[in-house]
Amino acid sequence: MIKLRNVSFSYGENEVLKNVSFETGDGKSLVIMGPSGSGKSTILRLLLGLESPHEGEVLINGDNICTMSEAQKRETRKKMGMVFQDGALFDSLTVGENVGYYLIEHTKMKFDLIGEKVEEMLGFVGLGGDNVIDKLPEQLSGGMQRRVAIARALLSTDPKLMLFDEPTTGLDPFATRNVLNLIRKVNSEKGIATIVVTHQIADAIEIADKYVILHEGQVAFDGGLDELRDCSDERLKNFLEPFRESFRLVLGKNFVDC
Amino acid sequence: MYLIGIGSMFLIVLTGIFAGQGFALAFSVELADFGAKNYLGRIMSISIVRELGPVLTGLMIAARVASGITAEIGAMKSSNQIDAMTAFGIDPMSKIAVPRLIALIVMVPVLTVFCDAIALAGGWVISIFIAHVSSTMYWAAVKERLVFGNLLIGLLKPVVFSFVIAYIACYKGFTAEGGTKGVGKATTESVVLTSITILIVNFFITKVVFSYLKGYL
Numbered sequence: 503m504i505k506l507r508n509v510s511f512s513y514g515e516n517e518v519l520k521n522v523s524f525e526t527g528d529g530k531s532l533v534i535m536g537p538s539g540s541g542k543s544t545i546l547r548l549l550l551g552l553e554s555p556h557e558g559e560v561l562i563n564g565d566n567i568c569t570m571s572e573a574q575k576r577e578t579r580k581k582m583g584m585v586f587q588d589g590a591l592f593d594s595l596t597v598g599e600n601v602g603y604y605l606i607e608h609t610k611m612k613f614d615l616i617g618e619k620v621e622e623m624l625g626f627v628g629l630g631g632d633n634v635i636d637k638l639p640e641q642l643s644g645g646m647q648r649r650v651a652i653a654r655a656l657l658s659t660d661p662k663l664m665l666f667d668e669p670t671t672g673l674d675p676f677a678t679r680n681v682l683n684l685i686r687k688v689n690s691e692k693g694i695a696t697i698v699v700t701h702q703i704a705d706a707i708e709i710a711d712k713y714v715i716l717h718e719g720q721v722a723f724d725g726g727l728d729e730l731r732d733c734s735d736e737r738l739k740n741f742l743e744p745f746r747e748s749f750r751l752v753l754g755k756n757f758v759d760c
Numbered sequence: 761m762y763l764i765g766i767g768s769m770f771l772i773v774l775t776g777i778f779a780g781q782g783f784a785l786a787f788s789v790e791l792a793d794f795g796a797k798n799y800l801g802r803i804m805s806i807s808i809v810r811e812l813g814p815v816l817t818g819l820m821i822a823a824r825v826a827s828g829i830t831a832e833i834g835a836m837k838s839s840n841q842i843d844a845m846t847a848f849g850i851d852p853m854s855k856i857a858v859p860r861l862i863a864l865i866v867m868v869p870v871l872t873v874f875c876d877a878i879a880l881a882g883g884w885v886i887s888i889f890i891a892h893v894s895s896t897m898y899w900a901a902v903k904e905r906l907v908f909g910n911l912l913i914g915l916l917k918p919v920v921f922s923f924v925i926a927y928i929a930c931y932k933g934f935t936a937e938g939g940t941k942g943v944g945k946a947t948t949e950s951v952v953l954t955s956i957t958i959l960i961v962n963f964f965i966t967k968v969v970f971s972y973l974k975g976y977l
């Protein structure tokens with residue numbers, strides 16, 4: 503179980519998160535939304551222990567990641583997967599080595615076997631037939647790199663939590679569909695908890711059990727879809743306004759009072 | 761390892777040969793005044809093996825390799841690759857820094873010995889053609905000063921320099937901030953700082969060794 507309790511965080515003078523609290527259960531799917539710069543990526547960084555909050559606690563299964571030793575942090579991180587907003591592929595390694603990174607580093611698995619798993623995972627994200635395995639990340643398009651990043655995060659021994667930072671941004675509709683199916687599959691078939699940051703409300707509705715909406719570093723909303731629809735918070739209405747259309751398309755009905 | 765070693769070879773050859781010739785030329789003129797040209801080999805041997813070889817090699821590697829290491833790590837940091845590595849439960853410090861340190865510890869002493877040899881050969885050319893000291897005389901004098909103490913200093917220095925280069929280059933890379941510009945700045949700082957540190961450390965090693973190992977020199 504993941505829990506943020508009264509977390510505040512700043513980059514220098516810039517106060518990014520103010521008293522943020524929310525939680526999500528094992529195997530649940532949480533979607534974090536909010537305007538650009540509201541601190542979504544920062545929350546994922548806090549969950550991985552890449553940054554430490556100035557106040558409050560980040561609890562992973564009851565353990566505060568901020569007070570762990572480096573070795574404990576490493577063990578905790580092995581149970582998590584992260585897809586960075588910009589992919590963050592290792593640019594000196596081939597696509598195959600990127601995707602197999604976890605297995606190469608943390609297991610004694612045979613090289614051939616890793617190769618097979620990598621192929622399989624690349625097929626899973628729709629890059630099977632393209633012969634990308636021996637290419638370098640820079641030789642791929644942005645959307646392909648993103649899918650490689652997703653494959654890399656998924657190919658670990660047994661993750662308990664997957665973090666996706668805007669996994670579908672910049673993908674064509676077909677790839678978007680694949681990635682969303684993938685996230686749902688990870689969540690429902692493997693029982694892995696997912697936390698997904700996205701701007702696409704249609705995507706969010708498809709995968710979320712629960713929504714957290716940030717506004718200027720504070721939690722503006724925390725709850726399920728029904729509550730979201732009935733919510734009358736002004737900030738929230740403003741944020742959701744641009745998505746009115748997609749809401750209607752996806753749900754076949756309006757949100758809030760329209 | 762390959763990049764540090766073979767890649768730097770040409771640079772070291774050039775530096776070594778010209779520095780050796782320059783030294784020999786200057787010394788031979790000065791020694792001729794005292795009628796002591798036959799000592800050319802001894803002076804060359806001491807100055808090159810103990811000081812010039814290690815320092816020149818250190819500085820060349822600082823310019824060529826420290827900059828590369830800092831830029832590489834800095835770029836990895838600014839594109840989140842370091843964070844990605846951390847997120848995989850890996851300690852980027854040991855994953856990235858240790859292999860580079862090991863490569864340096866192996867290659868810098870080897871290159872130093874190489875530089876010494878080239879520089880001494882450069883001196884030899886001068887001694888024959890310009891200073892008119894016979895080849896046998898020169899090499900005998902060189903050998904006379906290749907004693908344990910001098911060799912020890914000559915090999916201890918590059919090992920210490922390797923640590924200096926690896927530490928500063930990695931540190932500057934890991935702490936680079938502010939995108940491409942920040943990486944550029946960190947790279948420059950890394951080269952300047954390693955070069956200065958090498959010169960300072962060089963002095964202190966010589967000093968300490970002079971105090972404690974005088975009998976072997």
Ligand SMILES: Nc1ncnc2c1ncn2[C@@H]1O[C@H](COP(=O)(O)OP(=O)(O)OP(=O)(O)O)[C@@H](O)[C@H]1O
Pocket residue numbers: 513516518536537538539540541542543544545587
């Ligand atoms: N490394 C950093 N140094 C300083 N400030 C930062 C840094 N990273 C992010 N910030 C600041 O923190 C705030 C939140 O950033 P964050 O990346 O979490 O936003 P976000 O919600 O993910 O936005 P987006 O939707 O555009 O990705 C922003 O105001 C940003 O300027």
Ligand SMILES: [Mg+2]
Pocket residue numbers: 542543544587667
């Ligand atoms: Mg972001």
